[in-house]
Amino acid sequence: MKAFRLMLALGIICILISCSADNNKPNTQSGETEFKKITASDTSSQSISNQAKEKLKKREGITSIYAVNTDKKLVIAFEIKHHKRFQLASTRKDVHKQMEKAFPDYEAEVSTDKRIVLDLKELEKKVDKGKLSKKQLKKEMKQLVQLMKDKT
Numbered sequence: 267m268k269a270f271r272l273m274l275a276l277g278i279i280c281i282l283i284s285c286s287a288d289n290n291k292p293n294t295q296s297g298e299t300e301f302k303k304i305t306a307s308d309t310s311s312q313s314i315s316n317q318a319k320e321k322l323k324k325r326e327g328i329t330s331i332y333a334v335n336t337d338k339k340l341v342i343a344f345e346i347k348h349h350k351r352f353q354l355a356s357t358r359k360d361v362h363k364q365m366e367k368a369f370p371d372y373e374a375e376v377s378t379d380k381r382i383v384l385d386l387k388e389l390e391k392k393v394d395k396g397k398l399s400k401k402q403l404k405k406e407m408k409q410l411v412q413l414m415k416d417k418t
Contacts, residue, residue, distance in 0.1 A: 312334065312335060312393060314335045314340055314369060314372060315333035315334050315335045315340060315342075316333075317368075317369075318331075318333045318335075318340060318342055318365060318368070318369070319331045319333055321364065321365075321368060322342070322344060322361065322364075325357075325361070326350075327346050327347045327350035327353075327357065328344050328345070328346055328347075329344075329345045329346065329347055330344065330345045330383075331343075331344045332344070332383060332386040332387050332390050333386070333390075334386060334389050334390055334393055334403070334407065335372065336400070336403055336404050336407055338371070338372060338373060339372060339373050339375065339407055339411070340365065340369055340372040340373065340374045340375070341375045341377075341386060341407055341410055341411065341414075342361070342365060342374065342375070342376050342377070342386075343376075343377045343378065343379070343382045343383040343386040343387075344361070344376075344378060344383070345378070345380075345383055346378060354378060357378075358376055358377075358378055361376050362374060362376040375410075375411050375414055377414050379414070381413070382410065382413065382414055385410055385413070386410065389403075389406055389407075389410070392406075
């Protein structure tokens with residue numbers, strides 16, 4: 267009987283420990299969306315991508331947003347809270363429709379893929395530092411869009 271009580275107590279303790287909140291992860295302050303406005307050189311104005319970030323900042327569940335635009339194309343990648351991942355497909359579709367409606371002159375591409383998020387984050391840094399010409403930016407954007415459309 268003592269062994270049963272000991273096993274029951276250990277089981278309950280294990281369940282309580284495993285269900286505790288994970289406080290080791292860095293989190294944004296009070297649910298704010300993380301994004302940085304791009305201040306690019308005169309070769310490529312990033313005002314459209316900054317406007318897109320402002321619009322998406324208001325959406326619930328989005329933790330970080332990255333966006334870059336060329337003359338006719340707008341590429342957006344965002345991360346979403348873990349517990350909101352069940353609605354990932356519908357969120358992505360809604361964001362895509364919202365961006366097409368808000369920016370009808372631009373071809374909007376939206377992704378939540380982690381690889382695209384990381385690549386777009388690096389591209390944003392390059393654009394912000396002014397390391398890319400318009401031609402290079404278009405080339406990298408074309409590669410990103412191609413990577414987004416690949417179904418591997």
